[in-house]
Amino acid sequence: MVGNPMRLEPREQRSLAVILGYPLVALAVAAAFCAILVMFSGANPLSVFGLMVKGALGTQFAFLETLTRATPLIFTGLAAAVAFRAKLWNIGGEAQLYAGAVMTVVFGTGLLPLPWPVLIPVLMVAAMLGGAIMLSIPTFLKTRFGVDEVVTTLLINFIAILFVSMLLEGVLKDPMGLGWPQSKKVIADAQLGKLVQGKRLHFGFVIALLAALAIWVIDRRSALGYEMRAVGHNPKAAAFAGIPVNRVLAKTALLSGGLAGLAGYSEVAGLKGNLTLDLSPGFGYTGIVVAMLAMLHPLGVVAAAIFVAAVFVGADAMSRTAGVPSYIAHVMVAASLLCMVTAVMLTRYRLRWR
Amino acid sequence: MDAVEILFTASLWAAAIRIASPLIFATLGELICERAGVLNLGIEGIMTVGAFSGWLTVYMGGSLWLGILAAAVAGSAFGLLHALLVVPLGLSQHVTGIGITLLASSLSYYVYRLVFPEVTSPPKIEPFQPWNVPVLSDIPVIGEALFRQTPLTYLAFAAVLLVSWFLYRTPMGLAVRTVGENPSAVEAQGIDVTWVRIAAVMAGSALMGIGGSFLTLSAFNSFFFDMVNGRGWICIALVVFGSWRPGKALLGALLFGLFDAYQLRLQQLAGGYVPYQVFLMLPFVLSIIALIVMSRRAAYPRALMVPYRKGER
Amino acid sequence: MSRENAGEAEIVLRLAGITKRFGPLVANDNVSLTLRRGEIVGLLGENGAGKTTLMNILFGHYVADEGSIEVDGTPLPAGSPGAALAAGIGMVHQHFTLADNLTVLDNIILGTEPLLRLSSRRNAAKARVRELAEAFGLAVDPDATVSALSVGERQRVEILKALYREARVLILDEPTAVLTPQESTSLFETLKKFADRGLSIIFISHKLGEVLAACHRVAVLRGGKLVAERPVAGATRADLAELMVGRTIAPPKAEPQPAGPAILELSGIAARRGAQKLESLSLALHGGEVLGIAGVSGNGQSLLADLISGLVTPATGTMTLKGKVLASPSPRQMVAQGVARIPEDRHAEGLVGDMSVSENVVSEAYLTPAFSHHGFIDWKKAREFALKIIKDYDVKCPGPEARVRLLSGGNMQKLILGRVMANDPVIVLANQPTRGLDVGAVTYVHEQLLAARKRGAAVLLISEDLDELLSLSDKVAVIYRGQLSPVIRRADVTIADLGLRMAGQGFEHGGESHAA
């Protein structure tokens, strides 16, 4: 049997060249891959990179659009990061996001006629609660019956979306929506203002940044953050030391689910105004990728979310300018993701051949 | 006809088996990967790529069986990519898997659009036709349910036997099972962990590709965006449900197919008074309940999702 | 083959100038070693001296930076366990390399057939495993699942794996660290048989008595260098210890002192977890006294330890601590009441390997006012505490930020000692506290336990090492199938009597011991 000729060795120190170099190489590789694909469509492959940068960051409009798309990803990325820290494999960000959105429209469409300084915090808490409950079910099944949460959270995504569909064709249906499965609009006091007049970027982005900061503090300084890390790394040792493992997992679920629920709130109250079945084009799943790209670091999540959003927005705009099928945008996101996680790994390990 | 009578109709069981067929392939594929310690969340995309490449091959003039081969090859190519990233490089299996799903499906769509830039209705092929097994297909009820299926369905059942034989009777199968339990045990017996895992993920992904191609070569005759429609994720659940055993996984897939076929029929019965979403939810809810019931006995591959880096403890 | 003429037999294995570096650390420094046919060589050294590393290089897990290996005069390709196996080298690893959910037979035949064969020849293999087991006295059922086996049986499977491949050189890395005395004895008998049939053996152990009894020759590593090689004949334990550590080590002595009042009383305790159970167990721990619990592993020791650790609530019976009945004890409560707990498995239960030293030393106390305010942890204080432990307990580590995984077993144990001894505990629960530690570290742990005793704490020592038990304890009791024998004063104990009790004599159900 042939041996594996490759070994990984941890790097003792990481030079700046390595930290910056590998990610840049990763981006170049991904762009080269997409350039080849673009060539097949007859467009000029060399223009791809420039068009992408322009499409993502080139104008104020593009840059703000990138941040707009990054906003829900920061929330879902934080949700995944928090859960994964404690080795709670939450793949159900999508369901939790919708749960948060449902809570937002249940309470935000007129049921609570409160002024905005009261209503907005109330809705945020409600949305967090929705997401939290959504994740608490699989967490309970895990701690009580030992049911694998990867699978349950995944399955609950389907159930949740069907449930939302049922609500939107039933009790939550907008009577003014001419039969479309959509909810009523949230009232003006429930809406998050725009950050820039006439653009889509909204205060949800600021909330996302604050959330990242808060999670960072919790992770670094708080007893809960410590407990979550300990439980994630070694639940047996944590239990021995007196850390209540199941309770910590329950708290983790509340926090993680709550963050994903906030994504739903922010999309409804900041961007869409109401709830539809396509509120999220997979933000829950992309959040996992964002979290891992950030190596579960809360502030890294912000950067990773903006990166992922920029690649998508840039590539999508590029597809229109260059006249290639728009599916190239997702190809580019996937390629740069895979290249990027590899690059991040290579900044920590050295490849050795023998 | 009432809810109970439906259970005794041959067509219900025939539908259950039809619905289960792609799931059987893909579940077996995921099972092999996980038995080797690698979670393959790329399954959804790999099925898409299988559905597309198999169909395209046939559309371009290849035979149906060549289409299956193409699906298997394309599936294992993406499996290789996944394996290279998570086995020797030890990247997160979650992220890589989700990345593979995104890459494989969007690449399929992109190529589809390059090949068919100007279509207003999906191009079709001539798919597999049901093949009635002589004599057996004439048995009442059972014959109609089991022996009037397309050849791919028979292949799915054969695959269960083959995979069982492979895992439990061959030296390579033993290596795969062990590498998912304790890679050090494999290394200590002189076998390279990396190669075993890569091979297992490729083989498993080939099966996922075939599972995807069932959708375009047997269940239907053209390729659609998003047509895998979550079937891959269901297979992940089925693997757990089947406690990582091919026989039980088959049972799980059939059960799921049965739930699905049954809910389709119940939907007609309920006369629109129960929201249709309730029926669509049924298979998922029942899967979770089944998982709770099975949870006590599940024996995980111990090294699942644990990267193995030689010389590191 | 006898001890005397082993020196003239042909050379089977030759390691020449082996050097291995991990970053800045030189784990093996120009080590050369030869092994002759039929010879048993003991490889000695402190924790972290480089023994396992050297053997991993020999077996192909690691690639040496320098040096070469020859088997029977033929160079061995580097970095390939497959090649090592083919050359007749078998290895029983420090941590077993068995797949728990597979059968014994599966574990043995793995890799012995061409991988691409369509069917494995299991029946022939099974017959041969039976044959080997018979010939070498290694009884084990080939169809049993490994997870159902005792530690001793697993060890046998590991050895059978090597024999099945007709190994001519057998490496055993700390094979006795987790074995009961009986299992160790039977292992040595087997090893003797091997040597007589011409197998060569490298034997790594921290238990010097075993090395003296089993080996022909010893090689000693210190800081990665081979510092001594000598025949065993005429050597004493003290000699070997000095070779390893480079200084003489005096085992600590317990000064006689009067026992204090009872601090913890268990009465009529019954508990059950999996296969383990405790039945109407009563005992009292007195201040200033060490109570030793002897017994073959699997007779309820870990359950007893978990009970006092607060992990298990008894089904019936009461636990009285300092005069107060504990309703439903928890680890946190026990720690708060002054119970210092040294767990059996420092890797699995004692420490979180991927967290730093600072993070680990506060794991029991992070919620106390000393380290936290309003739910936030004061990491500066934690760091100071870690530095203090590192200094006071002489923990060798790069600093408070180092990940605990990188510490050697001895230093991990010191870290745990530092953590649990911080608040002058009234009770010390020490469960197998010196397993796998080198002589120096063992002595250190013993000193700390005796110091606690001197301060007036009650010490409960659970150990399978009778030497350790008898040298530290004031009183001894034997645990057998969940029942506790009457407590006997150290002075009244004879080894023979203890052995009989451990085998079940004098207990209600009597009969054979069961090492589950």
Next chain:
Amino acid sequence: RAAGPIKTAAIYTVPVEQQWVSRIHKAATIAKDRGDIEYVFSEKVSNTDYERVMREYCEAGHQLIVGEAFAVEDAARAVAKDYPDRAFLIGSSFKPDAAANPNFAVFDNYIQDASYLTGIIAGALTKSGSIGLVGGYPIPEVNRLMNAFMAGVKESRADAKFQVAFIGSWFDPPKAKETALAQIDAGADLLYAERFGVSDAAKEKGILAVGNVIDTQADYPETVAASALWHFEPTLDAAIAAVKAGSFKADDYGQYSFMKAGGCSIAPYGTFDAKIPADVKAKVAEKEAAIKAGTFTVAIDDNEPKSS
């Protein structure tokens, strides 16, 4: 006022193969080939991205924006407001608002006329009187046609029973097919094929199907008995003419989908010409004439149809 072809961009939320969008795409392609427009499109744009894509096209200088604002109504109208010199022809269930958005015109697939006529044929061809309908989601655009179809069926078969099912997806033909097969099991002998996959089930079981929006009889010559076709050309051409004339305003283009505007038709009988009884054909012709003459109106009912 525009000289040369009009720069037109279309934004679809689904791929161009999807029946509904395929009709728009076809009309646009024809107009492009005619030289009236320059045509670019983005397909499968999620609603989250919809507004951004609209703005990108506006920024790129496209004069006519064609799209579907079903779940992004406000956003689409906001874009129109920001680009008052562009023409927006947007699929919507709502009415235009000339005061707020003078450049925002709406259309929809109002082909209930044709659906009604196919219903008449279906009612005549079913033997069991049990008809299965498989849809994606119960949205107005789907409900409207199903309801008209069912009304047509009642016209020729008053005691007909309907089985209505939604599969919760636009793109799962295998699932649509299984659903249809289940309906056949429950006695249906004619299927209303709102989704791809339904006609395949009918073909496999040797029963009949009625098509919707597009004509698939060529693929199922023995199966598809009739189809209600949507023609987007009148809608698009009217918009193009308005833009050319500089007179584009917030009109309701929905009327261009009506039968009398040529926006829908019943597909040629083709292989079924001989199989449909003459009296039925006569009745269809009579109703068709009445619809075109405005003496008969097919009701527009957007409520979710239920099984009976």
